[in-house]
Amino acid sequence: MTAIVVFWSCLALVVYAYAGYPVMVALLARARGRTPAPQDVAPPVSVLVAACNEEARIAARVRDILAQDYPGDCIEVIVASDGSTDGTVHAAQLDDPRVRVLDLQPNGGKAVALNAAAAAARHGVLVFADARQRFAPGALRALVAPMADPRVGGVSGELVIGEGAGNPGLYWKMETRLRSDEARLGWLHGASGAIHAVRRALYVPMPPGTVLDDMWTPLQTLRAGQYTWMARDAVAIDSASATLGEEFRRKLRTLAGNWQLIARLPWLLHPARNPVFLAWVSHKLLRLLVPWALLLALLASALAPPLPYRLLFALQLAAYALAALAWMKPALARQVPLLPAAGTFLMLNSAALLSLPASLAGNSQRLWKKH
Known part of the structure; x- marks a missing residue:
């Protein structure tokens, strides 16, 4: 039962971060959004x-x-x-x-x-x-x-x-x-x-x-x-980026920078002090946690009762294999609808997974330097 709860909780986190939150924001923006009235100004x-x-x-x-x-x-x-x-x-x-x-x-x-x-x-x-x-x-x-x-x-x-x-x-x-x-x-x-x-x-x-x-x-x-x-x-x-490796390093730098901001601006974690706490948690913090949730979901489906979780475990492995193929062979992936997006998803979450140790290494100067 614990493995089942972990699996569905992790899946819910991933779905909310990448689909639920964007849909919620789109609906709120349509209902309550405001747009400044730009003027043809040219301040110094x-x-x-x-x-x-x-x-x-x-x-x-x-x-x-x-x-x-x-x-x-x-x-x-x-x-x-x-x-x-x-x-x-x-x-x-x-x-x-x-x-x-x-x-x-x-x-x-x-x-x-x-x-x-x-x-x-x-x-x-x-x-x-x-x-x-x-x-x-x-x-x-x-x-x-x-x-x-x-x-x-x-x-x-x-x-x-x-x-x-x-x-x-x-x-x-x-x-x-x-x-x-x-x-x-x-x-x-x-x-x-x-x-x-x-x-x-x-x-x-x-x-x-x-x-x-x-x-x-x-x-x-x-x-x-x-x-x-x-x-x-x-x-x-x-x-x-000229290569996927270059794009991966760029995303790793950005995601490690998010961990750095949490350390430098601890008020980001305080609901009363962060004026956009919900948006920041949903858009930034959860994106850092998604790869850990994906790993936990994979492990939980392997440990859960045989059916249907063994099938879900196999489907996850197959999806990651296809995403890895798309990441490594982008020209081939472009021939299949949505496969490039799967490769990008795997690349982003691989960078997110490594962003915490990269940030803890403390060499922020190296993160900004060109490679």
Whole structure:
């Protein structure tokens, strides 16, 4: 009987985390959601880019930002070179008074670089961008437009991922829809690191080594009594990971960063102190617990009475085998409907399983470095 209870309890947790919660949020957003009334505003913005050894692409990235349809006297770009050992500093120094470059030595990590850039910013809205992506036309205006609503303290754009071995496909579409619905309820507690903004007065410097700057800032915005909106027409474009191994490392870094945030922001676990406790537990914490629930469900079905649990045990093994095939052979998996999604599910939960030991290892600096 105990094994049966464990099996169904674990299955319920998995179904709630990946289906029940998103459906609940979608229904609530439809019934009670609110949308800020964006205006065609262009407040002065400081665009912050943390870069480490980005000589090859930093100049093009800065030009891409400056090419946005935005008043020239209302934009500055601050490149924080985080201990670069190549020509990043020189390459970023365009002949444009709107561009400033901080040569930070030694390498202190992305959090330190962003803190330094935010401290040097002159304008009241901070926009965060990465070196590897580019902004779609009109992205900057679309990003700051919701800030015409005084309740909006921050805005996340949308990251659009191209084709490649590490394209998360269906998962990313579902995740983007969930974030959009959370934003309509005032529950959004994460942003796209490639394109998001916050009012400078709400920016809280991050401790050195913080991995998830794109969660730290929205969470601090919520604690200050304002919320983060998701502007889906503010688009940053990225290429998919070149290999599945690269995508796995990226997800491992992100998921380990969630454990790190729990250690650094213990109020996340307190229902009375976390203003989005239900959303954070359902969206973030349970995703970290799902792989453990899956393992327990597999073990419980092996120990439960023979029928029907032996059959369920065999079905789970078969499903994992197919997912592993899809993970290892993505080109083959694309020939079978839903099989790529199964491979992505296995990859994500494998990363989640390893995220706790990766976080406990304590080497957060290594998590941010390029591989």
